[in-house]
Amino acid sequence: MLAYLRTIACQDDLSFLRVLKFVSGIGAKTLQNIEVQAQAKAKTILVYLKENYSSEEFQKKRDKNLHAFLNTLLLFQEKMLGRGKLSDLVGEILISFAYLPQLADRVEGSEKVKHVQQFLNILRM
DSSP, X not given: OHHHHHHHHXXXXXXXXXXXXXXXXXXXXXXXXXXXXXXXXXXXXXXXXXXXXXXXXXXXXXXXXXXXXXXXXXXXXXXXXXXXOHHHHHHHHHHHTTHHHHHHTSTTHHHHHHHHHHHHHHHHO
């Protein structure tokens, strides 16, 4: 969850690569190609994608998941600028990226789901 928030707020590569692990259809080769292209332009991966995601390269069928994921991230960046309640923003992120169901399917997922729910409850206080 923190990686999603850092990606939305800070646009750092490490967090962005962590959240991309939850996007189906994004393989190591695609990620490597994007990383190389971003580095060549001296940009973070997210900034590079934001500047280039409407190009033909990202309109291919195999990249539709990446395109949809990026659109959702950009939507949350806009919402963050609106400065609503952080708990509402986190709740929307959890739902939009289907984070909890995906997390539950992983090893020790049920314990991690509890931690995320506790985090959300603290934000609501």
